[in-house]
Amino acid sequence: MSVLKSYIQIKKRNASISWKIAKKSKTYYLFLAPYATLFFLFYVVPVVVSVFLSFTYYNVLEPAEFIGFQNYINLILADDVFLIAVKNTFLIAVITGPIGYLAAFLFAWFINELPRYLKAFAVVIFYAPTISGQVYLIWSIIFSGDAYGYINAFLLNLGIINEPVLWLTNPQYMLTVVIIVTLWMSLGTGFLAFVAGLQGIDQSQYEAGYIDGIKNRWQELWYITLPNMKPMLLFGAVMTITQSFGVADVPMALTGFPSTDYATQTVVTHLIDYGSVRFEMGYAAAIATILFITMILCNKVIQAFLRRVGT
Amino acid sequence: MEKIAMKKKFRIKKSKPNRSFGGDLGINFILIFFGLFMAFPLVYAINSAFKPLDEIFIYPPRLFVRNPTMNNFQDLLVIMGKSWVPFTRYLFNTVFITSLGTAGHLLIASMGAYVLAKYEFPGGKAFFNLVVVALMFSGYVTAIPNYLLMSKIGWVDTYWAIIVPSFASPMGLFLMKQYMEGVPDVLIEAAKIDGAKEWRIFSRIVLPVVKPAWLTLMIFSVQGLWNTRASNFIYSEELKTLPYALQQILAGGIARAGVGSAVSLVMMTVPIAVFIIAESNILETMASSGIKD
Structure with missing residues (x-):
């Protein structure tokens, strides 16, 4: 009993102390x-x-019904x-x-070594895929399944393939294409934050x-640059987690929605399917919650890892 | 003697004393190689905007335009001229949302970030963790609660439904707070000793030091708001944003393919201009606070 009492007393005192600090702040x-x-x-x-x-x-139409x-x-x-x-x-x-995370950092670091005007030019070029909005749609022309697609036309001309490959509708290739395009777009938020951080x-x-x-x-990277960049590295890591777990626009735009055999269905496209097509909001919210918890756990692991940088 | 002079003449200037020449060469090679890969969409977008319709559908497809034409832009002007709401209105809507949203976000987020980064007070850490965690919840699900909230406040079909939430975007606070951690405490203490109040320290000392951060944040914010369709909240034709209106043009299908590429080029120009101006300012700042801890 006395243990509990003193525990409560300590808690009370702590609370009153923080209240005092709070008043001061x-x-x-x-x-x-x-x-x-x-x-x-x-x-x-x-x-x-x-x-x-x-x-x-x-x-959405009827009131929500609790189902545990x-x-x-x-x-x-x-x-x-x-x-x-x-x-x-x-x-x-x-x-x-x-x-994507490593590339964002490495490119930011490499570019930082360039002379000033070249630096500005290089940052613009490397950020181009992100700044130009929905320009990743051009990948659907590049990977287009008919002979008009750039890659098919190229391979046909070289005689490597005899008939166009259905890059975006054949489950064998779809996920690879999505991964390539996502990688290409991954120098986004983190990259710019790193450029600013290096500055x-x-x-x-x-x-x-x-x-x-x-x-x-x-040595300079490990002993000077990285320790100074720690806050930005953390920011980049969180943004990378949210982006790489939240991939949805690219597969939807390139391989269709829903995709053949669900070959490029991601958690977020699944969520969109239930949320805005079938209007089962409860179910969609459950998907979001699971994704949310996964991302938080992943963030915890990466934070622990980043704490050891530069030591 | 001559040999030394020759050597000096042909020696490529190294950027820093402890860099190997081979390393510099390798890095530049990597940058050029990936740079071409990254520049591709820009080159493509610019080229296709000037392509006549027959070149857009040519086989085999060609990256560079052969007979550049302004037809796509002229068609765009004609379509815009025929629209029921004057086109400048759409432009005004988007410019208004983008500028007000960005300005408010920069101010409010950096104020919050400043105290979170530089002072300890009860609840501060917990609040910051909450902001980071909030980044990870999928926006697709919160759309419906958000809509209900907006209709309760009465902001549906107004600009405010877009502008005010953008003030509190979690990413902005996170970025500013992370960057402000690098501001030396001595700088703030010195200002305090000189009798500066918090607001003065924040606006006169901290904000100039973290210029690269808020310029970066400005890029993100402009980019996001400029491309906002806002189709969830805005229904009146005269309040619709530019991307929304342009999307309606594109709904014309394959015959509008030429106009479509003109549209994407036009939409890109503003974020790219803001980006280039901001980024060249960021790269100009050389961090040397003049204070050694």
């Missing part, structure tokens, strides 16, 4: 208040409502397409996530490095 709360208000209203509330909906049957864990049970035990989607999503995420490193640290005998660019 009034200015800080004022700074945060506009963002916090809007964030709770437009981001937290909808997410909470969605998680709640995942325990209901909700078809039924959506989750159906999802895992009865939905074969969901398992395909999970497999595809993991495959896409495992390949495009790490490669913010105090140059005098490098000069100190030369004097302290840093021999080559790799």
Whole structure:
């Protein structure tokens, strides 16, 4: 009993201490208040409502009906397409996530070594796939299944193939095509954040490095650049996770929706299928919640890993 | 003597003292190779906008335009001239949403990020974690709760349904907070000793130091808002955004393919212009705070 009592007492004291600090930090709360208000209203509330909906049957027209864990049970035990989607999503995420992340950093770092005007030019070129909006649609022309597709025309001309390959409708190739295009687009948010981050490193640290005998660019990278970039690396990692687990636009635009044999169904296209085609919002919300939890776990692992950088 | 002079003349200037020549060469080679791969969509988009219709459907397909023509743009102007709502109205809508949304987002997110990055106060850490976690929830599902919320507030079919939520986009706060962690504490303490109030420190000292971050954020925000179709929230024809209106043009099908490529080029110009201006400013800033810890 006394243990519990002292525990409560400590908690009470802690609470009163933090209350005192909170009163002192009034200015800080004022700074945060506009963002916090809007964030709770437009981001937290909808997410909470969605998680709640995942325990209901909700078809948008009738009021939501509480059904407990039924959506989750159906999802895992009865939905074969969901398992395909999970497999595809993991495959896409495992390949495009790490490669895209490393490429974004390496290119940002390489470009940072260039002289100034060339640097600006190179950043524009490498960010082009992202800035030009829906321009990835040109890949549907490049990989087009008839002889008009660039790749088919090229291979036919060389005589490597005798008839056009159905890149976007033959399940054998579809996922590969999606992975290639996703990789091509992966130098997005993270890349620009890295470019900005590299710009913010105090140059005098490098000069100190030369004097302290840093021999080559790799040592400089590990001992000076990476430790300085830690916050940006973390940002890039989170953005990479959200992007690589959230792949949906590319497969939908290139291979159709739904795709042949669900060969490029991802978790998010599955979600869109239930959410905006079949209007089973409860089920769609359950898919979103599972994806959400997976991403959070993945984020935890990567954060632990990034903590060891530069040590 | 002569030999040394020769050597000096032909030596390629190294960017930094501890770089190997081979490494520089290799890196430049990699950059050129992947650069061509990355530049492809831009080259393609620019070329096809100037292609006459027969060249768009030529076999075998060609990347570069042979007989450049302005027909696609003229057709676009004709279609725009025939539209029921004057086309400048669509343009105004998108410019309004983009500029107000970006300005508000930059201000509100960096204010929040500043106190989260530089001060410890109860609830600060937890709030930040919540923001990072919120990034990971799929936007497709929150569309319906969001719509219900907007209709409760009465913002359906107004600009505000797009602008106000964009103020609080989690990515912006996350980016600014991460970048502001690099601002030396000494800088802020020195300003405090000089008697500066928080707002002054924030606007006069921290914001200029983190210029690369908010310029980057501006690029993201403009890019996102400029391409917003907003079809979930906006129904009145005179409030529709430019991408929405242009999408209606493209619904004309294959006969509009030429106009379509003109449209994508026109849509790209503004984000690219903003991007180039902002990025050249980012690359100009050389970080040297002048303060050694």
